[in-house]
Amino acid sequence: MKSGIRDTMTWFHTWIGLVLCWVMYFMFVTGTTGYFDEEIDQYMMPEIAHHEQVSLESRFETLMNYGNQNALGAEQWFLTPEAFRGGMLSRIFYRLPQEEDPESLQNFNITMNPKTGESIEGTARETAGGQTLYRMHWRLHYINPDLAYYLIGVVTLFMFIGVVSGIVIHRKIFTDFFTFRNKSNGKGWLDAHNLMSVSSLPFQLMIAYSGLLFMVTTFLPVIGYASYGFDVGKTIDAAQSLRISYKVEASGRAADMLAPNDLMTSILEKVDRDDIKRINVKHPGDENAVIIVRPMESIYGARSAEGYVFSAVTGEYIETLPHALNAAMQINTVMLDLHEGLFAKTDLRWLYFVAGILGSGMIASGSIYYVRKRRVKLGPNAEMPRNLRNIESGNIAVTVGLMAGIAAFFIANRLLPVEMDNRADWEVHCMFIVWGLCFVHAFIRTNSQAWKEQCYFTSLLYLALPFINGMTIDQHLFNAINEGNWIFASTDLLSILFSLIFGAIAFQMGKKVTLSRPKMRTAPTRSAMVRDH
Amino acid sequence: MKRTKKDAAARLLISLVPAFIFTNTLGVLLTLSLPGSKLTNLSYVITFAFLFYSVLVMWVFHTTHLKAALSGICIGILLCSGASYLLY
Numbered sequence: 001m002k003s004g005i006r007d008t009m010t011w012f013h014t015w016i017g018l019v020l021c022w023v024m025y026f027m028f029v030t031g032t033t034g035y036f037d038e039e040i041d042q043y044m045m046p047e048i049a050h051h052e053q054v055s056l057e058s059r060f061e062t063l064m065n066y067g068n069q070n071a072l073g074a075e076q077w078f079l080t081p082e083a084f085r086g087g088m089l090s091r092i093f094y095r096l097p098q099e100e101d102p103e104s105l106q107n108f109n110i111t112m113n114p115k116t117g118e119s120i121e122g123t124a125r126e127t128a129g130g131q132t133l134y135r136m137h138w139r140l141h142y143i144n145p146d147l148a149y150y151l152i153g154v155v156t157l158f159m160f161i162g163v164v165s166g167i168v169i170h171r172k173i174f175t176d177f178f179t180f181r182n183k184s185n186g187k188g189w190l191d192a193h194n195l196m197s198v199s200s201l202p203f204q205l206m207i208a209y210s211g212l213l214f215m216v217t218t219f220l221p222v223i224g225y226a227s228y229g230f231d232v233g234k235t236i237d238a239a240q241s242l243r244i245s246y247k248v249e250a251s252g253r254a255a256d257m258l259a260p261n262d263l264m265t266s267i268l269e270k271v272d273r274d275d276i277k278r279i280n281v282k283h284p285g286d287e288n289a290v291i292i293v294r295p296m297e298s299i300y301g302a303r304s305a306e307g308y309v310f311s312a313v314t315g316e317y318i319e320t321l322p323h324a325l326n327a328a329m330q331i332n333t334v335m336l337d338l339h340e341g342l343f344a345k346t347d348l349r350w351l352y353f354v355a356g357i358l359g360s361g362m363i364a365s366g367s368i369y370y371v372r373k374r375r376v377k378l379g380p381n382a383e384m385p386r387n388l389r390n391i392e393s394g395n396i397a398v399t400v401g402l403m404a405g406i407a408a409f410f411i412a413n414r415l416l417p418v419e420m421d422n423r424a425d426w427e428v429h430c431m432f433i434v435w436g437l438c439f440v441h442a443f444i445r446t447n448s449q450a451w452k453e454q455c456y457f458t459s460l461l462y463l464a465l466p467f468i469n470g471m472t473i474d475q476h477l478f479n480a481i482n483e484g485n486w487i488f489a490s491t492d493l494l495s496i497l498f499s500l501i502f503g504a505i506a507f508q509m510g511k512k513v514t515l516s517r518p519k520m521r522t523a524p525t526r527s528a529m530v531r532d533h
Numbered sequence: 534m535k536r537t538k539k540d541a542a543a544r545l546l547i548s549l550v551p552a553f554i555f556t557n558t559l560g561v562l563l564t565l566s567l568p569g570s571k572l573t574n575l576s577y578v579i580t581f582a583f584l585f586y587s588v589l590v591m592w593v594f595h596t597t598h599l600k601a602a603l604s605g606i607c608i609g610i611l612l613c614s615g616a617s618y619l620l621y
Binding site for chain 1: 561574584587621
């Protein structure tokens with residue numbers, strides 16, 4: 001029988017949603033934390049006075065001096081004046097030939113205090129930090145990164161199709177957007193799903209398609225490879241030519257670079273100081289040494305920003321590199337930059353965060369609606385089929401349990417002994433242990449009990465975080481506000497907000513349980529409780 | 534609408550293998566045949582290839598005649614591969 005496009009897309013949307021929603025939810029939640037990854041890094045290294053201010057000139061001078069003393073043999077330096085957004089630390093990355101094997105290069109990634117020029121290694125506690133949490137959204141954890149990458153690629157493809165098919169099936173998209181049916185027939189979850197999807201639709205489309213663009217060379221390498229006659233060298237050259245870079249050869253003649261302050265004066269004549277995030281020094285200490293600054297402003301991040309090139313020896317401005325090779329590469333790189341949001345200042349970063357939460361909510365509400373709709377169809381007295389019950393148990397463990405796991409990750413950072421071996425790994429282990437326990441709990445309790453108990457548990461964990469923070473370090477909430485340490489203060493406040501949200505949900509669910517209890521004359525069976533709630 | 538598990542699995546398989554190969558072969562053909570330099574064509578193709586692939590997957594899941602769809606995709610692969618070979 002011939003079906004209309006809306007019928008087939010509804011079927012498709014439902015099933016890809018059901019099969020992939022848990023992985024997508026994990027990707028969305030961990031990916032959303034990525035918009036504050038560097039802030040989380042700072043929160044998880046409380047030994048550093050991140051909130052202290054250091055001027056761009058001082059940071060640049062410290063980094064250049066460090067490079068001059070330790071890395072003149074490197075081909076290039078990558079300087080990050082603010083190693084963690086808004087924080088005090090600075091970073092230099094370079095590669096030097098290894099002593100034992102000069103053919104292979106050793107990476108040096110030095111994060112330092114710009115006031116002293118000393119590495120922070122040994123000063124700050126070992127932590128997985130925000131970077132590990134955010135990298136999970138494409139590397140997952142505990143599985144081979146390559147396998148995870150392919151898996152995430154397929155999920156991202158189906159997520160993009162899921163968003164597009166979601167648009168196709170909503171003929172009355174605006175009517176749906178303004179509809180909310182808070183009734184016990186489960187339609188409220190559909191309306192919540194629609195509301196969250198439509199309100200963040202451009203973000204969902206952008207994030208899914210740009211996610212695919214990250215993987216284009218991994219998933220579609222044949223296009224480039226075959227177009228260049230299966231010649232690896234030519235294909236790599238072509239791939240490199242797609243990105244704009246400044247090509248300069250070292251002269252082989254040593255030359256002193258201009259004093260950092262004078263170099264910065266030249267840079268600031270062309271570039272706004274707030275937009276300077278990364279500085280690249282090519283061939284340091286050579287007569288042809290250049291400095292390339294890519295200001296991240298507007299929608300242009302690390303990939304699509306223009307590049308301002310200066311001579312590192314004279315400070316003279318040389319040229320401006322364009323945004324991209326052509327219109328297609330501009331779309332490509334801007335999409336990637338939009339995905340990463342590196343150009344975003346704090347206000348826009350919050351908007352990204354809210355959009356990420358809406359995306360997570362969209363996936364969670366969709367998966368909950370799937371179960372509710374089928375439960376309503378079964379009728380009030382029918383027993384819930386085992387597979388449907390299992391799906392709901394999984395929904396509870398994933399949607400609420402993951403949030404509990406993340407709270408445990410933060411708490412572990414404060415409670416694990418500072419001198420502990422493999423401390424960073426154990427922070428992550430704590431997250432997955434708590435999440436795993438939530439899975440066990442969701443499957444051994446009735447669904448209504450599991451929802452309520454896990455929400456209370458998660459609420460408790462988030463409420464505990466500011467207290468544990470206050471007990472273990474001196475930067476408790478009031479102290480942080482007093483000192484203007486807004487990263488610490490807002491993390492604690494956000495934690496309290498999450499606690500209130502999960503507490504309110506648990507309280508509502510508890511009320512429902514209490515209201516429906518008098519109807520039961522005998523001790524409720526597991527299936528009866530599932531039915532009732 | 535109802536679809537059997539076998540039908541769904543067949544559509545998934547067609548999406549992941551023949552449709553994927555068709556996207557690649559069409560990409561190669563467009564890179565070689567569009568006016569403009571090969572590098573410029575490649576940049577357009579890699580930017581929009583996933584858009585085409587997504588639409589193709591949606592079509593595979595929508596179409597009623599699965600065998601005809603599979604045949605169409607296979608013919609497309611052969612034609613694109615042959616034409617690319619001749620153009621290179």
